[in-house]
Amino acid sequence: xxxxxxMDVSGVSRAPISVLPAAAAQPAVEAKATLKPEVERxxxxxxxxxxxxxxVSGYQILHMNSNYLVGFTxxxxxxxxxxxxxGGTGGSGVDxxxxxxxxxxxASVASACPEAFPASPLRRPLDVGLHRASRIYKxxxxxxxxxxxxxxxxxxxxxxxxxxxxxxxxxxxAGAGVGSGEPSKALHGPLPLCLLRGKRAHSKSLDYLNLDKxxxxxxAADTEVLQYQLQHLTLRGERVFTRNKT
Amino acid sequence: xxxxxxxxxxxxxxxxxxxxSVSLNGHxxxxxxxxxxxxxxxxxxxxxxxxxxxAAMKVKGVPVxxxxxxxxxxxxxxxDVLGLQNITTNYLCGPENNVHxxxxxxxxxxxMETGTVLFEITKPPVPESARNKRDLDPSTGxxxxxxxxxxxxxxxxIGATVEFTVGDMPINNFRMIERHYFHGQLLKSFDFEFGxxxxxxxxxxxxxYELPPLSDDIMQQMILxxxxxxxxxxxxxxxxxxxxxxxxxxxxxxx
Numbered sequence: 070x071x072x073x074x075x076m077d078v079s080g081v082s083r084a085p086i087s088v089l090p091a092a093a094a095q096p097a098v099e100a101k102a103t104l105k106p107e108v109e110r111x112x113x114x115x116x117x118x119x120x121x122x123x124x125v126s127g128y129q130i131l132h133m134n135s136n137y138l139v140g141f142t143x144x145x146x147x148x149x150x151x152x153x154x155x156g157g158t159g160g161s162g163v164d165x166x167x168x169x170x171x172x173x174x175x176a177s178v179a180s181a182c183p184e185a186f187p188a189s190p191l192r193r194p195l196d197v198g199l200h201r202a203s204r205i206y207k208x209x210x211x212x213x214x215x216x217x218x219x220x221x222x223x224x225x226x227x228x229x230x231x232x233x234x235x236x237x238x239x240x241x242x243a244g245a246g247v248g249s250g251e252p253s254k255a256l257h258g259p260l261p262l263c264l265l266r267g268k269r270a271h272s273k274s275l276d277y278l279n280l281d282k283x284x285x286x287x288x289a290a291d292t293e294v295l296q297y298q299l300q301h302l303t304l305r306g307e308r309v310f311t312r313n314k315t
Numbered sequence: 316x317x318x319x320x321x322x323x324x325x326x327x328x329x330x331x332x333x334x335x336s337v338s339l340n341g342h343x344x345x346x347x348x349x350x351x352x353x354x355x356x357x358x359x360x361x362x363x364x365x366x367x368x369x370a371a372m373k374v375k376g377v378p379v380x381x382x383x384x385x386x387x388x389x390x391x392x393x394x395d396v397l398g399l400q401n402i403t404t405n406y407l408c409g410p411e412n413n414v415h416x417x418x419x420x421x422x423x424x425x426x427m428e429t430g431t432v433l434f435e436i437t438k439p440p441v442p443e444s445a446r447n448k449r450d451l452d453p454s455t456g457x458x459x460x461x462x463x464x465x466x467x468x469x470x471x472x473i474g475a476t477v478e479f480t481v482g483d484m485p486i487n488n489f490r491m492i493e494r495h496y497f498h499g500q501l502l503k504s505f506d507f508e509f510g511x512x513x514x515x516x517x518x519x520x521x522x523x524y525e526l527p528p529l530s531d532d533i534m535q536q537m538i539l540x541x542x543x544x545x546x547x548x549x550x551x552x553x554x555x556x557x558x559x560x561x562x563x564x565x566x567x568x569x570x
Contacts, residue, residue, distance in 0.1 A: 126456070132423075132435040137470075139569045140462030141434070144455035258542035262404045263561055264458055 144264045151260060391556035393492055402496045402545045406454060406559045413558050416482030427472035427523060457560045464568040468534045476521040486512040486552050493548040497537055541565030
């Protein structure tokens with residue numbers, strides 16, 4: 070066995086990325102990771118003979134044999150996805166699924182992120198279908214997200230992830246791995262403690278407690294919010310009790 | 316059996332032969348590499364007796380240590396981590412401990428029986444201006460997650476190639492200890508010594524693992540419990556911990 074390493078004076082490798090001859094007989098390799106798939110990939114200047122296949126948090130996945138490995142991701146990507154899910158679904162339980170825009174995705178994206186749109190007295194011009202779909206999703210989100218934080222003074226607050234969020238627990242999602250265009254699959258399984266603790270340890274905000282920085286400046290508003298939430302909880306409890314009776 | 320293409324010798328010691336996966340850590344923030352000389356070393360890990368069960372996999376003669384005790388120490392040594400019996404919940408050192416600017420720039424694993432490359436990843440250097448623009452915790456770069464298929468558990472011999480650069484300080488006695496756990500049990504512990512690394516160099520090293528066959532029961536459990544197979548990778552220079560990376564693994568093919 071022999072290896073060659075070509076380098077220029079700056080230490081950057083010039084050697085083409087080797088692909089063993091046996092690789093040619095392998096089934097088509099699909100880079101399955103939390104990545105941004107591209108049709109035409111630029112060639113890295115340090116490896117002019119090999120196209121960049123995919124990127125994950127600055128890493129370039131050059132080869133991934135799907136017979137043995139179907140997904141790779143980093144802690145950074147996992148946290149980004151977790152934050153995205155918490156802001157995107159708001160705990161609604163709606164499976165956002167693929168990040169790829171599809172027909173009608175405007176409706177699903179808009180409606181899956183109800184908190185992303187601040188409450189406004191002005192009615193936004195929406196397509197009828199979009200409006201209807203967003204109404205349906207909003208209704209669902211209300212049901213599945215009893216802790217929706219309403220807008221205060223025109224500023225809508227984002228519910229931050231908590232340990233009780235479903236995406237932090239093992240899900241029963243079946244299907245392909247991360248690289249099939251469904252980054253949610255990377256979250257199949259709990260996030261490691263080292264990621265969560267590291268975030269909390271370094272976080273200077275109180276977001277991880279589902280509180281807002283405005284708490285420090287606007288205590289009165291928070292009291293109102295908490296009272297509203299408490300009333301909302303009580304009402305839900307009564308509704309459930311009533312349902313069980315029947 | 317080991318091959319060395321440089322005048323520097325590297326020693327590989329494996330303390331556990333019942334290995335189901337290879338050391339797959341080694342991701343850290345990228346730094347610019349000066350690159351004067353490239354050292355290429357292939358190391359074969361000798362397999363040991365398979366008589367010991369996973370539950371009995373402890374380093375003989377090394378006292379048991381606990382994470383809560385080690386985290387109080389200003390210096391953590393190889394013997395300290397060799398006594399750990401569980402995956403750590405916290406990192407035992409911070410990114411700032413990597414004073415030698417060791418940066419892993421490429422990683423590749425292949426099946427030695429067929430020569431099939433299973434995975435290869437590289438990391439281009441990050442521009443100086445972009446390094447401080449990260450909003451996330453820098454420790455997020457020290458964790459990776461793999462989704463393997465069940466077929467991976469049946470491999471017998473795997474070669475793991477690691478390429479890394481070092482800063483402008485010479486590195487004496489660069490050593491890596493990687494420990495894999497499943498359900499609170501130590502599955503395997505790898506111990507590799509890279510030896511001396513000259514300043515501002517880019518180095519490549521391949522570790523060859525002899526993987527013994529796993530029982531169907533253990534394989535089934537590892538498949539059914541994704542990401543409950545976890546590993547800690549500890550890196551030492553002059554017997555002092557300088558880096559700590561983590562990873563977890565699933566073997567259900569993402570299902």
